[in-house]
Ligand SMILES: Nc1ncnc2c1ncn2[C@@H]1O[C@H](COP(=O)(O)OP(=O)(O)O)[C@@H](O)[C@H]1O
């Protein structure tokens with residue numbers, strides 16, 4: 001469902017981060033991406049998410065080159081098919097937790113029932129009417145996960161989703177994430193530094209200057 005073809009990205013300061021990157025993510029496939037800090041993991045997710053543009057290559061989602069879409073069409077496609085768990089992807093401060101999680105549903109004119117269920121699932125059901133400023137970093141991360149999953153996206157992109165969580169909460173959140181991915185037949189790319197988190201994926205890839213490859217000990 002996602003094809004990365006000869007993808008390249010350099011920053012304005014001339015720093016080449018990704019070059020000639022190829023990968024094909026099948027429907028329903030859940031992969032973890034590991035790799036050294038600064039190698040370009042967040043850049044890769046940002047490109048797929050359309051938060052940044054590649055300077056070479058193509059990103060095909062169900063056969064559509066997202067870089068070739070105009071802004072409105074790209075926004076619609078993302079709203080429809082993608083779920084993001086990005087630390088920098090801010091929860092809106094003036095909305096309650098329930099309103100934040102329900103936003104992807106509201107944009108699709110769907111009822112907020114699933115939003116309530118997802119808040120329950122991340123252990124924040126009782127906090128539905130609180131505001132983000134009343135929460136800890138780890139709690140906010142759980143809100144971001146609930147919101148990313150609320151509309152049952154076909155492609156989930158997660159950048160270190162358990163980075164702020166204690167081990168017990170991380171385990172619960174990963175269980176939820178994997179359950180949702182498998183129940184909904186979604187594909188997912190999770191960037192993580194945690195081997196425990198990566199072990200919940202179907203396969204583990206390493207991003208390096210050579211591109212995306214199976215991690216050591218993983219079948220090719
Ligand atoms: N907006 C930017 N402008 C210039 N350089 C950037 C920018 N964003 C990231 N970089 C650089 O690109 C490299 C890859 O960054 P990033 O994708 O965040 O790595 P990772 O997530 O793997 O740690 C790093 O060297 C980083 O300093």
Ligand SMILES: [Mg+2]
Pocket residue numbers: 041042043159
């Ligand atoms: Mg990063």
